[in-house]
Amino acid sequence: MEYNFRAIEKKWQEQWVHSKVYQVKNDSSKPKCYVLDMFPYPSGAGLHVGHPLGYISTDIYARYKRLKGYNVLHTMGYDAFGLPAEQYALETGQHPAVTTAKNIKTFREQLDNIGFSYDWSREINTSDPSYYKWTQWIFLQLFESWYNRNTQKAEPIRTLIAAFEKDGNAGNPCPGDRTIQFTAEQWKSYSEKEQREILMQYRLAFLAYAEVNWCAALGTVLANDEVVNGVSERGGYPVVKKKMRQWFLRITEYANRLLDGLETVEFSEAMKEMQRNWIGKSQGAEIKFAIKNSDEKVEVYTTRPDTIFGVDFMVIAPEHELVQKITTPEQKAAIDAYLEYVQSRSERERMSEVKQVTGCFTGAYAINPFDGREVPIWIAEYVLAGYGTGAIMAVPCGDQRDFNFAQHFHLPITNIIGEGFNGTEANPTKDAILQNSGFLNGVDMRTAADLVIDKLEEMGIGRRQINYKMRDAGFSRQRYWGEPFPIVYKDGVPYAIDEKDLPLELPHVENYKPGPEGEGPLANITDWVNIAPGVKRETNTMPGYAGSSWYFLRYMDPHNTHTFADRKVTDYWNQVDVYVGGTEHAVGHLLYSRMWTKVLYDLGYIGFQEPFKQLINQGMIQGSSRFVYRIHGTNQFVSHGLKDQYETDKLHVDVNIVDGLVLDTEAFKKWREEFAGATFLLEDGQYICGQEVEKMSKSKFNTVNPNDLVEKYGADTFRMYEMFLGPVEQSKPWDTKGIEGVHRFLKKLWRLFVDEQKGVVVTDENPTPEELKILHTAIHKIDSATNTFSFNTAVSAFMICVNDLTSIGCRKRNILESVLILLAPYAPHVAEELWQLIGFNESILNAPYPVYKEEYTKESNFTYPIALNGKTKTEMSLGLDLDNAALEAAVLANETVQKLLDGKAPKRVIIVKGRMINLVV
């Protein structure tokens, strides 16, 4: 009987399906554990070896926790709405639902091949109406809620209306527009339309005109994180700013809670830092400066109010509304020219020429409230309209950009930090003592900041202000393949559709071309859009992140038709205990899902406000591409070492027909028709390819399909090899070479149990202390390594264990049973098979995890390294029960040591019991 992994794996995969061993109940006397993967977008390319890295980790962990006595929720599904399917539909006319279903089928087959323990009865698909019904429902909750800054949580919009009817909006200033102010009487006098317009400024999901990233080539609006260097992430098409009426989520109201929540979760420091940067909290002050000969005021935001005596000029954004009002007639022509220049510059240019200093003087002067100094007001593109107040007070001695600006335009620089400023570059210190600063002279900057703000508040021209870089999240897409908004417009006023009419299903369309004026394809279906005279549907759809913002909740209760997930069930499963996925979702998906969770928590639908307790970022598996070199204009290929002698074209070649770096030339000729007649210039009889590490992608022919490896070595080998590659968090190029070693290990393990001729050879003898030591060393190492996601070291511990047991010929049931249970999470098929072969009828999944007993690994002796001045010279086996004096005596009596000491006595003897002994001379 040899290790026939193909038969074994097929048998157990069928057996698992048949006996429903992975179905999980929503209650149990056992403690719960929720282990989740970021669900994939089912692309047409299928899975490559990079995808399962995370999935295998979670599967091992989930199986491990189950053996440890937990009720484990471990699920998989598909993030199935999205642009690629729609692009494909545009090109081929195939309905996205059709291609998506096909892709899902491929993914499922590939996943099943690897032997995962998902509870597939809970599978979800975000494009399924039974799922997006609840995405739409949650959207309506967002639409019907506002953020109460007094209670610091989301509340139903009716509590806001009640407040308006009582006190107007005095207690609840408008987050969308601070200038909106009204009394209770005024509120009651407004028409319904006016009231709803005001409420819109408060809703968590709201409509606003805003500049969006408009990509004409894709015919759609893109999120900031879908725009890279001014072009679309997909396709690399140009992106421009365009004003459109868009849905937004008021995530900025949650900025502070999203920030504070990071303290309560276990994410990597890198991940937390990325989110902190994205949220970008800063504390400072808003200050109003009077303008000379004008009633206008210019309001700036600064984080450094302490430097107010160092203000030498003001800069406002070119888009700032004050520009037209304060520009003097003499400067008008210059300013107009500058504005024209700014408008002519694409987003891309502005980004790529960050260091260039440009600007223009308005002719107006602002007045420093403390010393009455008049400083010029400039406009410049380095000041952004969208951040703070769109205006700054410039302190060139303390801020490098202000300094560069002052130098460029020859503006005088006031020094308020004495020797701290050297005149050649700005010094942004906060630790100087102020000089040249009126009433602040001699005060340190940190203290001065508070003094200034207090004084400004007293004078009524300034106040403390916290700002965030984060913007509200755009939530509309002019696309077809997404969730339709459950919204209708009556005379242009948006209303929620009735909950009982959910889901609002995505209608069928004839084609996927964008609608008129940048609208989505839905706008083309006029009889769907126009419900009644004056009543129209929303034609935008929701963005890709809508469905993924809450899917972890649906897995808990996937078939519930009354609610998105029953409160009792979400209370039971609670937070995701371990969430595994790539870093690319650091600021998108992770922030949105954290926000949705907080909203649902505020509204009382769930009982926790952080979705993911622990996050592990799997590294990216890169592709290791191979290249061949074709002599230009011929069909002759030259080996890598000889290529410099010719003029060649470098071509990607399929990594699957290259062994290491050696090309299989026959396979190459068959690979593509155009190479059928290829000839080769070889080195030492071989064609050597070039290699480069690149992203794994079909177009680079460097993808490796897990199916091929599973076919050749088996799922168990594949699983363990992926883990053996290195720490899960680390990115590394894929290399199939080492898989043999893991395969050998499994064959060796098999031979511990089964002899080719004799069959099962396991005995019932009692284990020796040596065997128990091998086992318990393995238990200790594997248990803790699995628990800490250090799977690569666990695999090596398995190898050591099996090597040791093989070399002493141990075939004892007592030992081997435990080894199998340890192995079951890693290589579930072979573990089940051997478990059955040694006589168990029940699945190994329900066996108890072995418990480490220290007594078996305890030694009476320890082989001490004996070092002289910290350098190991020899070793001695000495009793662990010896005290330091006895150890010292034994060491000094040692022949080698005496020779080394050469008659001299050591100055000091350092003894670390059970570790080492060091002689200092």
Place this chain on the structure above:
RNA sequence: GCGGAUGUGGUGAAAUUGGUAGACACGCCAGACUUAGGAUCUGGUGCCGCGAGGCAUGGGGGUUCGAGUCCCUUCAUCCGCACCA
């Protein structure tokens, strides 16, 4: 520019957190069994040196009896953000 991470043999990587650097594998070398082997098994394999021995964790410095691990400094690579006042 700011923030984060990483740097260890020919390769992937270990190292109980300050205590024998290179476990476990791949690759390579030698051998055994073989008609054969891309099967299996045995031994070897950081570098220099015939050897005793010396040198080695990106470089330089420091703390310590002892540093891959802590501190300072410097270089390189990768990732994220990027005119955020």
